[in-house]
Amino acid sequence: xxxxxxxxxxxxxxxxxxxxxxxxxxxxxxxxxxxxxxxxxxxxxxxxxxxxxxxxxxxxxxxxxxxxxxxxxxxxxxxxxxxxxxxxxxxxxxxxxxxxxxxxxxxxxxxxxx
Amino acid sequence: xxxxxxxxxxxxxxxxxxxxxxxxxxxxxxxxxxxxxxxxxxxxxxxxxxxxxxxxxxxxxxxxxxxxxxxxxxxxxxxxxxxxxxxxxxxxxxxxxxxxxxxxxxxxxxxx
Numbered sequence: 001x002x003x004x005x006x007x008x009x010x011x012x013x014x015x016x017x018x019x020x021x022x023x024x025x026x027x028x029x030x031x032x033x034x035x036x037x038x039x040x041x042x043x044x045x046x047x048x049x050x051x052x053x054x055x056x057x058x059x060x061x062x063x064x065x066x067x068x069x070x071x072x073x074x075x076x077x078x079x080x081x082x083x084x085x086x087x088x089x090x091x092x093x094x095x096x097x098x099x100x101x102x103x104x105x106x107x108x109x110x111x112x113x114x
Numbered sequence: 115x116x117x118x119x120x121x122x123x124x125x126x127x128x129x130x131x132x133x134x135x136x137x138x139x140x141x142x143x144x145x146x147x148x149x150x151x152x153x154x155x156x157x158x159x160x161x162x163x164x165x166x167x168x169x170x171x172x173x174x175x176x177x178x179x180x181x182x183x184x185x186x187x188x189x190x191x192x193x194x195x196x197x198x199x200x201x202x203x204x205x206x207x208x209x210x211x212x213x214x215x216x217x218x219x220x221x222x223x224x225x226x
Binding site: 002004039043044045090092102103104105106107108 | 122148150156157158159160163214215216217218219
């Protein structure tokens, strides 16, 4: 238990569906992250929120839409996804500043797009 | 972010020490060396980090070369639970937030 929870743990959706992934951290952190981990590929950073403001968007397609309503919650809204978007989506959190502070990861949501 | 190079895989026997190497020849003076690991079906977890001096914690030790161009993560007694992918990552102290750039890591296999 890392203090970062993600729901759902598994999701199967069609290409025309709309769904959302939820992340919640109970650690008092100020920064939250979405990562994508595809089969046989390294983790890729998708979005970063610091103090509830998006500070980085790594050229992610618009069919992925993040939302950070407060420092404890992070969402990833999904619509009209493609089969190649099937992956493990990981949420993480950390203190806002300082290179010595570690990131805490959730268990991930395994997404399958059919 | 500076690049790191790690072996694709390593094997160990249970209760033996494991030395996981990482090369980072382009490291800058402000880069911290971080290690994370990812157990099967889980998200990555922090293991240890250091700047210049060797570091110890309850999970592992980190040995940093004097020129900082390489480092070694040491697991003193491997257990089956240590089977995971280990990532060596450089973090610039001047970046305002924690941006981790993961490589492909080293897959550690532990045999009973």
